[in-house]
Amino acid sequence: MKKVQAIIIGGGSAGLSAAVTLKKNGIEDVLVIEKDEEPGGILEQCIHNGFGLQTFQEQLSGPAYAERFVRMAEELNVRILLNTTVTKLTADRVVEYVNSEEGAVQVQADAVILAVGCYERPRGGINITGTRPAGIYTAGQAQRYLNIDGYMVGKRVFILGSGDIGLIMARRMTLEGAKVIGVAELMPYSNGLPRNMKQCLEDFDIPLYLSHTVSKVFGKDRLEKIEMVAVDENRNPIAGSEQYFDVDTLLLSVGLIPENHLADHAGIRMDPSTKGPVVDDRYMTSEEGIFACGNGLHVHDLVDYVSLQAARAAEGAAAYLRNGSPKGTPLCIKNGNQVSYCVPSQFYPEDPAEKLTVYFRVRTPMDNQQLVIRSGDKVIRTLKKRKLLPSVMEEAVLLKKDMEGLTEDITVEITEVAS
């Protein structure tokens, strides 16, 4: 069996950043495996701007951001295998891939970094009754058809879900001449970034229906009509609130889920709150030498954080290749009150990382709250937060001295500011 020092599965924003960082950390033998015909991943279809403010201190489009990382990878002689799909990963780091030139190949890696991205929740993942006509797409799928393949998917469009991709597609379809009739959001607040509410909906007078959902679709061959209903505080449909819109296209922007078939098969422990692997402060999963990063670990809000976090995972992998696993038994980093998850969710009190950024999201929008990080009853840090939104990824920094010698799990929680 062929041997490679480090294999990165996925050549998108996470995989490219991890590859560049491994090289910079002296790991020479790096192989990136990418299923598409070019590297860059989802960035290639995200043609809107707003990427790179943290990484490059300028605003770039998605493809331009990807190109910067592809150039860096090329300069560092990173090997990227294109048009190649990984079909299997084992706990002892055998990677099986397939492409049209080599057929099915098995490679033994000393370290594996999962940078596999996420997928969109499809129609089957939510309860929309009715027929099965053409014209129902996930927002990202429509985005790919339009921005890479150059095809418009419809003329009269309704969008379910106010996540960022849904909002961005509302503007994109409008610019290309389609009529976007409206956007329905199940929650009483938008799930997109405030800037996208402004520049994608308000700029084009596209109505947003909060606490509404699409309950039924009509049409034999092609979508003809949708039924929208209002929902109560328990998200149940309110009888009599039905409204109908004649549309030929319904775009679904109803959630992203880390893609984890490979990790599951390798027996890697999953975190039910992120639906990605459980990782420690070096981004190592429950299986030794297998690391995870990017949207396959947890769904990020900004690509800049994907790049940053993937670099941390690559540093973890480089340290593992030099020194092996961290010492001692790990403790957990738990999500407490109003926090929906924490990543990473483990650390080594006997051998902590120099600095650990814990990423988390809150459950509901909140104003003027206090972030509390504690280990048992011992408060490590408190931080005032003016505005907290579920659509925005939050972070809390832990230093080596904060984690060293702790005997109880760390909890990250939100408490009301005592006034």
Next chain:
Amino acid sequence: MMEKELICVNCPMSCRLTVQIEENKVVSVSGNSCPRGKAYAETECIRPERILTTTVRITGGIHRVLPVISESEIPLDRIMDAMELIRSAQVKAPVQVGDVIMENILGTGVNIVAARSMDKFSCSDTSQK
């Protein structure tokens, strides 16, 4: 004096701006985290401007369309006219990121440039376009 709440669209931070307006002039901006926020508030209250991103047809490339971006903001009320013009454009591969695709669009002084490089499609590529 009129007070207006705005959301800055310059970057994903989406800063909440409070703008004081007097006789159609912005007299103060607060809530911004950088100078761009102040500039945004000033134009937003008079004539909103946006970066435009879209695609143009490309021949001989690995894809059928090439993403393009306006080098700087153009007036929001001209965006649809700009789209009309850009839709008629066609370019030939290869293209380098930053190549000017349309100069001085609608006389705004802003160029529309390639948002990525795109190589020529070669027969050795396994994918057919």
